[in-house]
Each structure stands twice: as C-alpha cells, then as structure tokens.
Amino acid sequence: xxxxxxxxxxxxxxxxxxxxxxxxxxxxxxxxxxxxxxxxxxxxxxxxxxxxxxxxxxxxxxxxxxxxxxxxxxxxxxxxxxxxxxxxxxxxxxxxxxxxxxxxxxxxxxxxxxxxxxxxxxxxxxxxxxxxxxxxxxxxxxxxxxxxxxxxxxxxxxxxxxxxxxxxxxxxxxxxxxxxxxxxxxxxxxxxxxxxxxxxxxxxxxxxxxxxxxxxxxxxxxxxxxxxxxxxxxxx
Amino acid sequence: xxxxxxxxxxxxxxxxxxxxxxxxxxxxxxxxxxxxxxxxxxxxxxxxxxxxxxxxxxxxxxxxxxxxxxxxxxxxxxxxxxxxxxxxxxxxxxxxxxxxxxxxxxxxxxxxxxxxxxxxxxxxxxxxxxxxxxxxxxxxxxxxxxxxxxxxxxxxxxxxx
Amino acid sequence: xxxxxxxxxxxxxxxxxxxxxxxxxxxxxxxxxxxxxxxxxxxxxxxxxxxxxxxxxxxxxxxxxxxxxxxxxxxxxxxxxxxxxxxxxxxxxxxxxxxxxxxxxxxxxxxxxxxxxxxxxxxxxxxxxxxxxxxxxxxxxxxxxxxxxxxxxxxxxxxxxxxxxxxxxxxxxxxxxxxxxxxxxxxxxxxxxxxxxxxxxxxxxxxxxxxxxxxxxxxxxxxxxxxxxxxxxxxxxxxxxxxxxxxxxxxxxxxxxxxxxxxxxxxxxxxxxxxxxxxxxxxxxxxxxxxxxxxxxxxxxxxxxxxxxxxxxxxxxxxxxxxxxxxxxxxxxxxxxxxxxxxxxxxxxxxxxxxxxxxxxxxxxxxxxxxxxxxxxxxxxxxxxxxxxxxxxxxxxxxxxxxxxxxxxxxxxxxxxxxxxxxxxxxxxxxxxxxxxxxxxxxxxxxxxxxxxxxxxxxxxxxxxxxxxxxxxxxxxxxxxxxxxxxxxxxxxxxxxxxxxxxxxxxxxxxxxxxxxxxxxxxxxxxxxxxxxxxxxxxxxxxxxxxxxxx
Ligand SMILES: Cc1cc2nc3c(=O)[nH]c(=O)nc-3n(C[C@H](O)[C@H](O)[C@H](O)COP(=O)(O)O)c2cc1C
Ligand code: SF4
Ligand code: SF4
Ligand code: FES
Numbered sequence: 001x002x003x004x005x006x007x008x009x010x011x012x013x014x015x016x017x018x019x020x021x022x023x024x025x026x027x028x029x030x031x032x033x034x035x036x037x038x039x040x041x042x043x044x045x046x047x048x049x050x051x052x053x054x055x056x057x058x059x060x061x062x063x064x065x066x067x068x069x070x071x072x073x074x075x076x077x078x079x080x081x082x083x084x085x086x087x088x089x090x091x092x093x094x095x096x097x098x099x100x101x102x103x104x105x106x107x108x109x110x111x112x113x114x115x116x117x118x119x120x121x122x123x124x125x126x127x128x129x130x131x132x133x134x135x136x137x138x139x140x141x142x143x144x145x146x147x148x149x150x151x152x153x154x155x156x157x158x159x160x161x162x163x164x165x166x167x168x169x170x171x172x173x174x175x176x177x178x179x180x181x182x183x184x185x186x187x188x189x190x191x192x193x194x195x196x197x198x199x200x201x202x203x204x205x206x207x208x209x210x211x212x213x214x215x216x217x218x219x220x221x222x223x224x225x226x227x228x229x230x231x232x233x234x235x236x
Numbered sequence: 237x238x239x240x241x242x243x244x245x246x247x248x249x250x251x252x253x254x255x256x257x258x259x260x261x262x263x264x265x266x267x268x269x270x271x272x273x274x275x276x277x278x279x280x281x282x283x284x285x286x287x288x289x290x291x292x293x294x295x296x297x298x299x300x301x302x303x304x305x306x307x308x309x310x311x312x313x314x315x316x317x318x319x320x321x322x323x324x325x326x327x328x329x330x331x332x333x334x335x336x337x338x339x340x341x342x343x344x345x346x347x348x349x350x351x352x353x354x355x356x357x358x359x360x361x362x363x364x365x366x367x368x369x370x371x372x373x374x375x376x377x378x379x380x381x382x383x384x385x386x387x388x389x390x391x392x393x394x395x396x397x
Numbered sequence: 398x399x400x401x402x403x404x405x406x407x408x409x410x411x412x413x414x415x416x417x418x419x420x421x422x423x424x425x426x427x428x429x430x431x432x433x434x435x436x437x438x439x440x441x442x443x444x445x446x447x448x449x450x451x452x453x454x455x456x457x458x459x460x461x462x463x464x465x466x467x468x469x470x471x472x473x474x475x476x477x478x479x480x481x482x483x484x485x486x487x488x489x490x491x492x493x494x495x496x497x498x499x500x501x502x503x504x505x506x507x508x509x510x511x512x513x514x515x516x517x518x519x520x521x522x523x524x525x526x527x528x529x530x531x532x533x534x535x536x537x538x539x540x541x542x543x544x545x546x547x548x549x550x551x552x553x554x555x556x557x558x559x560x561x562x563x564x565x566x567x568x569x570x571x572x573x574x575x576x577x578x579x580x581x582x583x584x585x586x587x588x589x590x591x592x593x594x595x596x597x598x599x600x601x602x603x604x605x606x607x608x609x610x611x612x613x614x615x616x617x618x619x620x621x622x623x624x625x626x627x628x629x630x631x632x633x634x635x636x637x638x639x640x641x642x643x644x645x646x647x648x649x650x651x652x653x654x655x656x657x658x659x660x661x662x663x664x665x666x667x668x669x670x671x672x673x674x675x676x677x678x679x680x681x682x683x684x685x686x687x688x689x690x691x692x693x694x695x696x697x698x699x700x701x702x703x704x705x706x707x708x709x710x711x712x713x714x715x716x717x718x719x720x721x722x723x724x725x726x727x728x729x730x731x732x733x734x735x736x737x738x739x740x741x742x743x744x745x746x747x748x749x750x751x752x753x754x755x756x757x758x759x760x761x762x763x764x765x766x767x768x769x770x771x772x773x774x775x776x777x778x779x780x781x782x783x784x785x786x787x788x789x790x791x792x793x794x795x796x797x798x799x800x801x802x803x804x805x806x807x808x809x810x811x812x813x814x815x816x817x818x819x820x821x822x823x824x825x826x827x828x829x830x831x832x833x834x835x836x837x838x839x840x841x842x843x844x845x846x847x848x849x850x851x852x853x854x855x856x857x858x859x860x861x862x863x864x865x866x867x868x869x870x871x872x873x874x875x876x877x878x879x880x881x882x883x884x885x886x887x888x889x890x891x892x893x894x895x896x897x898x899x900x901x902x903x904x905x906x907x908x909x910x911x912x913x914x915x916x917x918x919x920x921x922x923x924x925x926x927x928x929x930x931x932x933x934x935x936x937x938x939x940x941x942x943x944x945x946x947x948x
Binding site: 093097098099100101102103106107112116117118119121122124127129130131 | 365397
Binding site: 044 | 685687702706707855856857858859860861862863864866867868869870871874875891894895898901902903904
C-alpha cells in the first residue's frame with residue numbers, strides 16, 4: 001500500500017492512500033468536529049462541521065469526503081472555522097425544539113456535546129418552534145422529529161448495514177423529514193426488522209427507547225460490525 | 237435552589253456583595269444603580285416584559301440565569317400552540333369560567349404574551365449562564381468572576397440542559 | 398439516410414419555398430400561445446385554405462419572436478416585399494392578413510415596427526431560426542442548414558478537432574456559472590472508458606426565466622444537433638435531456654423532434670451512415686429548483702432523490718452511474734452548430750475578451766418591451782434597457798436591474814454603462830446567470846426584493862446541508878422583521894454573518910449563492926436597509942412596516 005504525506009496544522013503526517021482528511025487527522029489525534037459522519041457508514045457530507053481549509057483552494061472542503069492528497073496543506077482549526085462551526089450548531093438548535101432539559105438524551109447527545117465544546121451558551125437566531133408529531137407506533141422505540149438534525153445516520157445504517165431501508169427522507173428545505181417506508185407509521189412498517197441499529201446511531205434524542213433514558217446509544221458498534229463482516233471475526 | 241447548593245461558599249460571596257433585590261426579599265421596587273442582576277425565567281407575560289426592561293435600565297451587568305432566561309426552555313414549550321387562549325384551554329379545559337382572570341386578564345393576573353421569548357429577544361444581555369438548573373459550581377464561578385470585575389469567559393464550562 | 402438524401406430533402410424544401418408567394422409565421426412559444434396564438438394559427442390556416450392559397454402561402458408555427466408583451470405575434474415574409482410583423486393579432490386580423498397576402502396589400506393596422514432598436518440592435522445566433530423554422534417540421538430545420546454542422550463533424554472532422562473548435566470559440570456555459578465549454582468537453586473526452594453520457598440541462602428553474610424554454614419550443618432540433626456533436630466529440634452514445642415537467646409543450650416538441658431525427662437517421666444507429674451511434678432520451682423533472690444543479694440532476698436521472706453531492710468528483714470524471722458525463726445547458730448546445738459552421742475563431746470575434754458570442758435575456762419587470770432578446774456579449778446594460786427594452790414605462794425612473802435570479806444580484810443606476818459580460822457582472826456582485834433580467838423602478842423596495850429571493854431559496858433548498866437549510870430560514874426571518882419594522886442593528890449584523898456562513902459553507906451552488914441578492918442589495922442600497930431598521934420606514938412604500946401575527 002502506498003503512503004501519502006501531507007501537512008495538517010503545520011504537522012507533517014502520513015496517510016494510507018485513499019484515506020480522507022478526517023481519517024488521517026483522527027489517526028494523528030487531530031480533532032475535527034463531525035455530526036453526519038459515522039465510522040462504518042458511507043459519507044453524507046451534509047453537516048458541514050468538518051469543513052477545513054486546504055491551501056490553494058478558495059473553497060472549504062469537507063474533511064470526511066475529501067481524499068488526502070500528496071503534499072496537501074490542511075488547516076483544521078482557525079478563527080474563521082470556529083465561527084462557522086459554532087454558527088452551524090446554533091442554527092440547528094434554533095431549527096427544531098431542542099429543549100435539552102426535558103430531552104431523553106440530555107447529557108448523552110452529540111449535538112449538546114458539540115455546543116459545549118464550542119462554548120455555545122445561547123442561540124441568537126429565532127427559534128422556529130415547529131410543531132412536529134412524534135411516532136410512537138413501534139413497540140420498542142419512538143421517533144421524535146423535534147430532536148432530529150437530519151444527519152441521515154439512521155437512513156444509512158438501516159440501508160447499508162441492516163439492508164432493510166426502512167428509513168428515508170421526504171420533502172425539502174425546512175420541511176425535510178425522516179420517514180419510515182412510504183411515510184407510514186413505524187409500527188406498521190413491513191420492512192423494519194426491529195434491529196434497533198437506527199436508535200443506536202442517532203446522535204440526538206430523536207430516536208429513543210420507550211421508558212429508557214438514552215444510555216443505549218453506542219454508534220461505534222457499526223465499525224465493529226463492518227470489520228467483523230469483512231474479516232469474518234465475530235468475537236468483540 | 238441551585239444558588240443554595242453553593243453551601244458555605246455563599247458565605248464567602250455574602251461578604252463581597254450587597255443583595256438589593258430578590259423575590260425572597262421584601263422589596264417592592266427594583267432599585268436603581270444595580271451592579272449585577274441575575275435574571276431567571278423567560279418572558280411569558282406582559283409583566284415579565286415590563287420588569288425585564290426596567291431591570292435592564294437600572295443594571296450594569298445583566299446575566300441571563302438558567303435555560304429559560306437563556307433560551308426559553310420549558311416555558312417556551314407552549315410556543316407551537318401560539319395564541320394564549322388555546323394554551324389556557326389546554327391547561328384549564330375549554331370552559332372560560334374555570335380560568336378567572338386568566339381569560340380576562342386584570343392587574344392581578346397579567347396577560348400572557350403570544351410568544352414566550354428569551355431575554356435576548358427583548359433586551360441586551362451581557363452574559364449567559366445556561367443550565368437547567370445551572371450547577372452550583374458554575375454559579376459560584378460566574379459570581380466570583382463578576383464580583384472581581386473580570387470579563388466572564390465560560391468557554392466549555394457550561395451546557396444547555 | 399446518407400448525406401445525399403439529406404441534401405435532397407433540403408433541395409425539395411428550397412424549391413417549394415421558391416414557388417411560394419409568402420410564408421406566415423405565428424409565434425408558437427408558450428407566451429403567445431397563452432394569449433391566443435393557437436386560435437390565430439388556426440384562423441390563418443383556415444383562411445389560407447378558404448382563399449385557395451394552399452400552395453402559395455404557408456403557415457408555420459415558430460419559435461419566440463421576442464416581443465412577448467405584444468403577442469400573439471405574426472410575421473409575414475413575402476417573396477417580393479420586406480418582412481412585416483403584426484402584434485396583438487386576433488383571428489379576425491389573421492383573416493385580413495391572409496387576404497392581404499393574397500391581394501398584395503397587407504393590413505396597415507397593428508403593425509410592429511421592425512426597424513425599432515428592439516429588432517435592429519439584437520444579434521441572433523441562438524434564436525436565428527425564430528420566424529423561419531417551423532418547430533414541428535424537421536424539413537424546415539434542414540432547409541435552414543440544420544444538421545449541416547453534424548454532417549461536417551461526422552464527415553470531415555476528428556473528435557479532437559471538434560473540441561478544439563469549441564475551445565477556440567471561447568464559448569462559456571450559459572447555465573449560469575460560465576465554465577469554458579471547450580475545457581469541459583476536453584475533460585470528458587479525455588476521461589477513460591466506455592459508457593460516457595451527454596446530458597442537456599433543461600431544468601430552467603429561475604423564477605421568470607424562459608430563455609431555454611423558448612429555444613426548446615421553437616428550435617428543438619438545434620439542441621439535438623448540438624448534443625449529437627458533443628457526443629461525437631467526447632465519445633458518448635447515450636444522451637439525456639432533463640426537462641422540467643412544467644414545460645409540456647417543450648417536451649412534446651422534443652419528442653416529435655427526436656422521432657423525426659431518428660427516422661432520418663440523424664440520431665440513433667449509424668448516424669448519416671457513419672460508425673457513430675447516439676440515442677437521446679427525455680427525463681422529466683418535477684420542478685425542484687435544486688434539480689438544475691448538476692449533481693442533483695444526475696441523482697434525479699438515476700431515479701434517486703434529487704439532492705446534490707460534494708464535488709469533486711466532477712460529473713466530467715464521475716457522473717451518471719459513475720460514468721464520465723458531459724452536462725451543458727440548452728443555450729450552450731444551441732450555440733454549437735453555428736460555431737462549427739462559422740468556425741470557432743469567427744465566433745470569437747463577437748463579444749468581449751473573456752465572454753464570447755451572444756446571450757439571450759428574458760426582459761421582465763418595469764420595462765416597456767418585456768420579452769426575449771439576444772444581444773452580443775459586452776453590450777452596455779443601458780442599451781439593453783433603454784434602446785432594446787424601450788426604457789421604463791409610466792415616466793418612472795430606473796432603480797435597479799436584477800440578473801441571475803435567486804443566485805444573482807441587483808445592479809444600481811450608477812452601473813448602467815457596465816458591459817454585460819461574466820467578469821463585469823461578477824465584479825459588482827451580480828452574475829450573468831441563465832439570462833433573467835428584471836428591471837425595477839422606484840416603486841420597488843430592495844429589502845423586499847432580497848426577502849422575496851430569500852424566501853425562494855428557503856423553499857427550494859433541498860434540505861441536505863445545515864447552513865443552507867437552516868441559514869436561509871434565519872436570513873428570511875431577519876429580512877421579514879426588517880420589512881415589518883421590528884428589526885434592529887443586531888439583526889443586520891446577524892444577517893451579514895449568516896450571509897457569509899451560507900455562502901462559504903453550503904454544499905452546493907444553491908446555498909453558496911443564496912445570499913447574493915442580500916449581499917448585493919446591502920452593498921448598493923444600504924441606506925434603504927437603514928431606513929427600515931433605524932427610521933422604521935420603507936422609502937419605496939412597499940413594506941407593511943408593522944408586525945403582523947404569524948400565519
Ligand atoms: C441551484 C442551481 C440551479 C441550477 N439550475 C440550472 C438550470 O436550471 N439550468 C442550467 O442549465 N443550469 C443550472 N445550473 C447550473 C448547472 O449546475 C451546470 O453548471 C450547468 O448545467 C452546466 O452547463 P453549462 O456549462 O452549459 O452552463 C444550476 C446550478 C445550481 C447551483
Ligand atoms: S432520526 Fe436521528 S439519526 Fe435519523 S436523521 Fe434524525 S438525528 Fe439523524
Ligand atoms: S446548499 Fe442547499 S440545495 Fe445545496 S445541498 Fe445544501 S441544502 Fe441542498
Ligand atoms: S462530518 Fe463531514 S460534512 Fe458532516
């Protein structure tokens with residue numbers, strides 16, 4: 001396997017060919033915030049939190065979807081990037097009803113963690129307070145669209161790992177909604193295998209178990225599953 | 237209550253501050269020339285709004301204290317229902333006679349605003365202290381910093397919720 | 398068919414024409430049809446039959462004649478007289494026109510002055526067949542030297558030479574971004590492997606724009622020919638035209654044209670009896686603005702949800718089903734045949750240093766001559782608006798011209814002498830865009846204009862990436878507050894920050910340009926914003942300036 005050498009934040013680092021900037025950065029303990037990315041799933045490139053500066057390009061690049069290239073000079077942290085990232089999280093908090101104090105995922109939520117890590121203490125934008133329904137028709141889980149950040153992790157894990165493709169996305173703009181089957185109640189879904197993968201990868205309190213606090217979130221099982229399948233190893 | 241969780245540290249603070257107004261003090265009028273005011277709660281009725289503007293006018297450093305003041309939080313959960321009447325009916329049932337004073341507000345019961353707002357929507361806020369409730373450690377940190385006249389920088393110490 | 402057969406068709410057409418006394422062209426683009434164009438065409442056809450002039454006079458339905466506000470338009474080309482044009486034609490006038498043609502004296506009323514600048518200052522390349530070619534007859538197109546460029550390419554040129562010719566012409570994409578067409582073709586041509594695709598972007602989603610529609614409706618073969626030449630140049634055998642479902646007439650005419658071209662072996666297998674195969678299929682879009690963005694368009698053709706994906710890889714490297722794909726706009730393809738026939742360097746003599754050829758604009762708003770015009774690149778904006786467009790009606794004064802639709806900006810009076818080319822427009826914060834040109838006078842409020850376009854982007858955002866999906870909502874929220882007199886200076890600061898965020902961090906062009914109308918109006922009309930914010934007045938008197946209950 002050939003090796004690529006590039007510079008991240010002034011440090012010379014090496015990368016396996018084909019690796020993304022995000023992969024390389026993580027390997028070298030350089031932190032880049034992410035939300036839609038999840039190890040083991042295909043990339044979505046939509047949250048824009050992982051944007052980095054690449055020398056010679058006027059456009060910011062999504063670290064999760066940009067391949068590390070020989071000689072590339074990358075900056076993952078700057079005043080400008082910090083401002084943008086904070087604004088993006090702020091926009092999310094205003095978009096739907098993220099009332100942390102009454103959320104099942106309070107203190108176990110990636111969105112909340114992002115806000116904390118960015119020193120975001122209040123939101124300057126108009127809270128949209130949409131009136132979105134919850135779907136509690138499934139015997140074990142609930143989807144609460146008021147907490148959904150539309151990362152599509154649930155859609156991808158269901159399609160790519162479970163192979164059921166129960167979830168998909170409907171509508172556009174602020175009307176965008178995650179739906180099960182043809183926008184039918186989750187409990188009536190013929191395709192859902194009740195494997196619960198979507199609940200475990202959901203970064204927020206949008207997908208949660210009935211009667212439980214969101215402690216069962218463990219998105220990293222996807223990497224394990226992928227690896228186990230590829231290498232036919234089944235002992236964790 | 238979180239304030240009281242500061243325990244003996246309250247005593248340290250007490251020697252540094254002069255408490256001039258509080259819901260648990262028998263002071264009718266908000267005084268002038270206040271250095272620091274911690275405002276808790278969101279703006280849910282017209283009296284809240286009047287009071288907030290008055291506080292802002294008479295305070296040097298205004299701190300939004302807790303998630304309701306910072307973001308609306310639970311108080312603002314009623315916003316999707318909008319207009320106060322359906323909100324009241326949701327709580328008290330459809331019969332107006334069961335909500336005296338609420339349905340026809342008077343001086344005793346101020347009218348609800350159509351939309352619950354956080355403090356920032358109405359006035360300039362100097363610092364935000366999130367949390368539901370904010371932890372005692374955090375409150376102590378904030379008060380110590382402000383009393384010492386330092387610029388507050390919470391960075392990653394605080395969290396909504 | 399082979400080249401000789403095609404030549405025979407042309408000869409027959411020319412002979413028939415020489416024998417005709419006159420040709421009467423009715424504008425059959427959607428604009429004139431909406432004001433009664435088809436009744437006029439029926440009346441003309443009936444009158445010709447009734448007066449027994451069937452062999453002498455031919456009635457044809459053609460592409461947009463330009464002066465849309467005066468429709469239905471009818472143009473008469475008599476053998477022995479100068480062309481004449483009639484406006485606001487009724488079926489009764491149609492009968493009179495036919496009698497006039499037969500009798501030798503055309504009616505004097507409702508004549509359109511063909512010597513006015515609206516007609517004389519235009520330079521028609523893309524729209525040169527309007528008035529001459531019947532959109533539904535391939536023979537008409539052939540008679541106007543149609544498919545001669547394809548013939549030339551297939552019989553005399555190698556693919557590299559075709560690409561070189563297009564590069565030499567300096568043609569840039571007319572879909573909005575202005576990417577050099579020759580460069581794009583050469584990238585696709587160099588890409589390895591079979592199964593390349595050629596795609597025509599006919600999604601035309603800008604509000605008020607109808608340049609592409611009129612080309613598709615009036616001269617569909619021109620687009621097919623351009624695509625076939627492109628396919629030969631880049632090495633593709635399959636093409637798609639992605640048309641929006643709101644254009645039923647364009648779809649019908651394209652289908653007819655494809656069938657006709659296939660029957661004459663100008664599309665399909667062994668075109669003109671050479672080794673070259675090229676098939677074109679139509680894909681119909683559901684009218685989402687974002688599906689005009691090339692990666693979303695590809696996704697939509699593949700049968701998936703029409704959402705963009707980050708580039709690179711560009712479609713030229715990995716497009717439809719991962720294959721190298723050439724995507725160009727309708728008007729870009731319509732320029733190809735003329736370039737091949739005239740030669741690239743000849744085409745390049747028209748225009749400015751970096752913007753060659755012509756551009757079709759749809760004039761709309763507060764301007765006398767609303768309609769479709771084609772002008773040489775580099776023409777001053779003033780000339781388009783005052784000479785060709787006839788100026789501002791009702792004695793009012795010009796305030797701004799909006800180009801580029803929801804991705805563009807407003808150009809104030811101070812820049813009226815700006816030459817219309819890609820760089821000059823970008824230099825003052827607008828864009829060439831696809832050709833919408835909306836003229837505004839003092840009765841337009843620039844804050845409200847910005848709010849309108851932001852509302853459009855908010856509703857058309859695909860919802861995939863956060864900055865665009867949620868950022869447009871918040872920008873619209875702030876602009877709405879301004880128009881209601883409830884915004885303060887903090888809001889202005891937030892708006893400016895959001896504009897930067899959405900521009901810099903959005904995934905696709907929709908988000909990246911969504912703030913342009915805001916930024917350009919803030920730049921050129923800041924005092925108007927301040928009046929809304931500080932003084933709570935709307936100088937144009939458009940905004941309500943008081944809070945309303947939310948819907
Ligand atoms: C939101 C958005 C909408 C677009 N809509 C169109 C369109 O309707 N028609 C079009 O030709 N190009 C449109 N484009 C530009 C295309 O992505 C692409 O650049 C163009 O089709 C390339 O053709 P050209 O090089 O011939 O201009 C759009 C781009 C964006 C970002
Ligand atoms: S439900 Fe959860 S995992 Fe699915 S899109 Fe929403 S936030 Fe993401
Ligand atoms: S910029 Fe807007 S339209 Fe483009 S991907 Fe993002 S949300 Fe979709
Ligand atoms: S993690 Fe890269 S865009 Fe979301």
